[in-house]
Amino acid sequence: MKKNTIILSFIILLFSCKNNSESNGKLNIVTTTTMITDLANNIGGNLVNVQGLMGSGVDPHLYKASEGDVTKLVNADIIFYNGLHLEGKLIEVFEKMESSNKTPIALAEEIDKNTLIGSEYFASNYDPHVWFNIEYFKQFAIKISKVLAEKDPKNAANYKENERLYLAKLDSLQEKIETIIDTLPKEKRILVTAHDAFNYFGKNYGFEVVGLQGLSTATEAGVQDVQKLAAFIIQRKVKAMFVESSVPKRTIEALQAAVNSKGHNVAIGGTLYSDALGDAGTVEGTYIGMFEHNVNTIINALK
Ligand code: ZN
Helix, strand or coil: CCHHHHHHHHHHHHHHCCCCCCECCEEEEEECCHHHHHHHHHHHHHHEEEEECCCCCCCCCCCCCCHHHHHHHHHCCEEEECCCCCCCCCHHHHHHHHCCCCCCEEHHHHCCHHHCCECCCCCCCECCCHHHCHHHHHHHHHHHHHHHHHHCHHHHHHHHHHHHHHHHHHHHHHHHHHHHHCCCCHHHCEEEECCCCCHHHHHHHCCEEEECCCCCCCCCCCHHHHHHHHHHHHHCCCCEEEEECCCCCHHHHHHHHHHHCCCCCCEEEEEECCCCCCCCCCHHHCHHHHHHHHHHHHHHHHC
């Protein structure tokens, strides 16, 4: 029997004996990516328990549910995930749950599809890395607040206030990073990374974005991709490119070697947090800290 089949049978078994429960009267929230975990903590505060399935450095494209995760999902009052097939290996688990009374909520599905960047890499037909558009992340915040208020009406005013405070922080973040990016001349705004996570970032801040591995890390970069991108870097005189905390370094290192062998020096400008935040408890372990870190790293390396 395949591992997936075992897990799916496990879910059905657990659901059939599960009663609705709350621990210490608090809502149990389960989230997938670290960005969503951080957001749920900001909106829920100490009124909720948030358990994130994925930690720092974890690649959501490749992440598979463990049996421990399934237990957390079954015990959850609310499940928030990104959707648009970001969590490609969890879709089957979530679809199975939709037929139960607990529907996992795909936050990115709330966004107006006409504004999304299309992609043929994903079954969703859209680029799922939407958190790099701060306006979209604000929509995530509003949705989470709304769902918490519905499930826990006695604390609705608190969730609404947390939402208001967090949205204000996101507005300040937006202003701050626009000021920093304004210092980088337009012709230097070329962002070469391990995989294509930064298209929404590029669209908003005027960067040409090139990812070595395409939109999902599920497909490896081939020799041809490396040679093509090396030629691009030399032609456009790109000063630096970036590794990502959730993608192995070796592909970018191979690209650097290919460029350097042709006599153009390209630096590795630092590590960006793309599909996962930094370690919990650090500044980069928050969405806001991650965004500032990325922007500072990019600007310092390219200017
Ligand atoms: Zn990605």
